[in-house]
Amino acid sequence: MPLLENLIAQKRPSVEKVVLPVASIENHGCLPIGTDLIIARCIIDRLTGIESVENNVWIAPVIPYSTSIEHLDENFTISSSIVSFIKYLREIITTLAKFSTKIILLIFHGGAYYPAYMVAREERSRGKDIRVINFWEIIEEALLKKYNWEKIPILHASSIEASILASCNYTEECMKEVDKIEEKVNEVPKPWISRDIRYVYTRGTISYSKKFGEELLEYVLSKMAELISA
Numbered sequence: 001m002p003l004l005e006n007l008i009a010q011k012r013p014s015v016e017k018v019v020l021p022v023a024s025i026e027n028h029g030c031l032p033i034g035t036d037l038i039i040a041r042c043i044i045d046r047l048t049g050i051e052s053v054e055n056n057v058w059i060a061p062v063i064p065y066s067t068s069i070e071h072l073d074e075n076f077t078i079s080s081s082i083v084s085f086i087k088y089l090r091e092i093i094t095t096l097a098k099f100s101t102k103i104i105l106l107i108f109h110g111g112a113y114y115p116a117y118m119v120a121r122e123e124r125s126r127g128k129d130i131r132v133i134n135f136w137e138i139i140e141e142a143l144l145k146k147y148n149w150e151k152i153p154i155l156h157a158s159s160i161e162a163s164i165l166a167s168c169n170y171t172e173e174c175m176k177e178v179d180k181i182e183e184k185v186n187e188v189p190k191p192w193i194s195r196d197i198r199y200v201y202t203r204g205t206i207s208y209s210k211k212f213g214e215e216l217l218e219y220v221l222s223k224m225a226e227l228i229s230a
Contacts (some may be wrong), residue, residue: 001048002046004060016056018100019047019228020092022063022116024109027074027194028157030174035161037064042106042168043135043220050225057228059104060096066112074201082115089119093130102129104228110136110156117209133227139164142201142219151185154192157200159184159207161214178207 004018021044023037032038040062048059068079080088089105096103105120107113113134120130136155142148143160156163160179166175188196 001057001059003048004058007058014056015058015100017097017102017104017228018058018060019104019106020060020063020096021106021108022066022089022112024066024068024079024112024121026059026068026071026077026079026109026111027201028161029203030172030206031157031162031165031172032172033076033078034064036109037062038168038170039108039135039161039164041045042170043106043108043217043224046217046221047224049098049230050221058100059153062108063092066109067115068109068111070111070184070191070193073190085112086115086119089116093119093123093128097123097128102131105130105132106224107132108135110134113137131227133224135157135224136225138220139216141214141223146219147183149183151183153183153185154188154197156197157169157206159209160200160212162206162208163213164216165213166208166210167217171208174203174205175208176205178209181209181212 007013021040023040025033025037027033028035045060065078065080067082067085068077069079072079093103104115107116117132117184120132123130141150162175163181
């Protein structure tokens, strides 16, 4: 899949699909605030090498900032309001739709999913061909189906997210490698906000398994390629 930033407008190429990735910059405790952005770039890099996806799918640059209001009680979070994010996303989609037949929103930040979903629904009602793919929803599917986990834990700044970072060749001093990631679920309200998961911002170490992360990404990439090609 070619990168949209390399498109030469003067050549007026045919653009059937554009994949628009959305990430975030927010407090991840001892993990980097750009964790979602790092993962998004890692996935995009790997997607560009998958031959099963047709060449007429272009990948747009990652939108690094979205709405992270659930973390605003913590410092080192960059967020727009939900209303501003929806307006911004709607305007980007409107301009993309001028030269692309289909738009696929590829969401790497859980807090951006529902606003993006509502924008996509609204734009579909206006005749645009737009879909939403949620990275974390595919991760949850893998945990339930591939690993037979009974419940899904909070994935933000979790051992699962750390394992995915490691599979993208990124580690931090606080990350401690283990042989196996155990299923551990903390009961929190839905929707949760930062004060419900205060522990993730203060813990000094976080376990990870690079092998586990690589297995998760293998599952995700296969599923994403299938959904993008549909």
